[in-house]
Amino acid sequence: MNQVSEIARRAAGAAPALAAMSVADRVALLDAIADALDGAADELVAVAGEETALPDARLRGELARTTAQLRKFGVVVAEGGYLEATIDHADPGDVPPRPELRRMLRPIGPVAVFAASNFPFAFSVAGGDTASALAAGCPVVVKTHPGHPRTSARTAELVAGALTAAGAPAGAFQTVAGFDEGLALVDAEQIEAVAFTGSLRGGRALLDRCTARAKPIPFYGELGSLNPVVVTPEADAARGAELAAGLAGSFQLGDGQFCTKPGLVLVPAGSALEAALPASVGTGAPRMLTETIATGFETGRDRAAAVPGVEVLAGGGSATAPTVLAADAATLLAHRELLEEVFGPVTVLVRYADPAARDAVLEALEGSLTMTLHAEPGEDVVGLAEAMASRAGRVLFGGWPTGVAVSWAQHHGGPWPATNTVFTSVGAMAVRRFLRPIAYQDAPASVLPPALRDDNPLGILRRIDGVLRLP
Known part of the structure; x- marks a missing residue:
């Protein structure tokens, strides 16, 4: 895997220059990528449509959404x-005596991003992981997804061209393709973190590989999630049919992917x-994004349907038909599959049948x-x-979970197996994954x-001697 090793070395070579770029220049990089993608929208959509x-x-x-989140990271x-800039002035009277300490977050270095299958733009080559890593000042190497290779290649060309034109250092953005190449990328000593969106099985394998390295590195995985919904008897009595229509739209959106x-x-x-729900369930056999996903869906659905006590309320007539299964709480607790x-x-x-049965199911749930x-x-x-808050990263009161806003307050993570860290992969604070703290003690101003x-040339919010100070 000499090619992967060389790519990782180029990324490491770009890291100091990218981290040192001014705020204005880094914002310009993100805007340039967004402009390039917007300008090629017709072409990209056509290719992605053929592949997916x-x-x-x-x-x-x-x-x-992809270009908007690039620009939003520029705002961040x-x-x-x-940066969490924090200044503690020296205080000999503190216990123990305090030296002058100044702390902030800085880029960790080259990041490996594994593109997802189900979002060929927003969680792929130029998706949120790439955008947040570049915003943090980290070079990115994307392992493209085999489900949309031509879309990935064209997107990568546009990103690389935009970055070069905007003055990014060579090696700031690169891609690799292939299963073995992805593993080699994780193993490359220059890579400082891995971001992944995909299956629990694949994510767990990469997590283990990251920790097994001679120099372990962080793994930020967005893995599996049931996204449970609780409907109270009062809500069901008041608007059961309305809720059925909403559920049908949500679990079938994007063919459930x-x-x-x-x-x-x-x-x-x-x-x-x-x-009311069966009447809103489609009867077709949608084409899934990949054959692997289609096979996994059919196998998993049929395995669940075969559990004693489970009823098929709708669907299941063809390999990829939308399906509603039903069981009582006791059946679920007896069959954790x-x-x-x-x-x-x-x-x-x-x-x-009652709140006790409901609560017993909630107790059995893993993170989502x-x-x-x-x-x-x-x-x-x-x-x-x-x-719910103890088992999920986002709790909704009404509405449906499909659809994730990109904003300052968003959190797209959750207890295992949803993710393996406390960080979000969507929203402004996704940059936090690719930063590490450093404290300067009694450092000269130079x-x-x-x-x-002291003069705060960036004009940013800082905490000084324990007090948040506006610029």
Whole structure:
């Protein structure tokens, strides 16, 4: 894997210059990529449509999200708060006596990004991991996904061209393709972190590989998630049919190939939602993104449907048909395989007879990216909300989890197996994954980075002697 080794060396060579770029220049890099992708939108959407069979409107919306998040990371860089600049002046009277300490976050170095299958733009070559790493000042090497090779290659050409034209150092952005090449990239000594969006099995293998290196490195994985939903009896009685329509739209969106698909829904026994849901389930056999995904979906769905006590309420007539399964809480607790994520258009309704049965299911759940509660105004849901917050990175009160806003307050992560860290992979603070803290003790002014200088040339928010100070 000499080629991968050379790519990693080039990335390491670019790291100091990229980290040293001014705020304005780094923002310009991100904007240049966004402009290049927007300018080639028709071409990119056409190629991606051929490779993935995703509809034109979906791909155009996803590409717009991709370029918007690139520009939003430029805003994050310009705002500067992500650096967490902190200054403690010397205090000989403190216990123990305190020297002058100035702390901030700095780029960790080259990052390996593994592109996802289900978002050929937003979680792929120029997706959120790439954007946040570049925003943090880290060179990126993307391992492209085999599900959309031509889309990846063309996107990479546009990104590389835009970066070169905007003055990025050579080696700031590169790609590799192939299974063995991906493993070699993880093993390359110059790589300082790995970001991955994909299956639990694949992510766990990469996590183990990262920690088995002679020099272990961080692995930031977005892996598997059931995204459970709880419907209270009051909500079901008030709007069961409406909730059924919303659930049908959410679990079938993108043919169920979203990491935030609601895969498990707790409903009261005899629910109106259950009665209305089958009428909203499609009868076709959608083409999945890859043959591997299609095979995995069929196998997982059929395995769940074969569990004693599980009913097929809708679908299941063809290999990739959207499917609704149902079981009571006791069946689920006796057959924990029903808690395994099946990637694709299937959801499992779990009937609970009383709050105790509902809570027993909640206790059995592993971590998820999201959990959703549908309740009526005036219900006491404090306990439910706390149970959900202990098992998810994002708790929704109403609505459906598919669709992840890119914003300052967003968190796209969750307890294992949703992710393996406390960090988000979407939103402004995704940059935090690719930064490490450094403290300067009694440093001369001449060596201090701009963020820590007394005159605050970046004009950023800082904490000085324990007090947050506006510029």
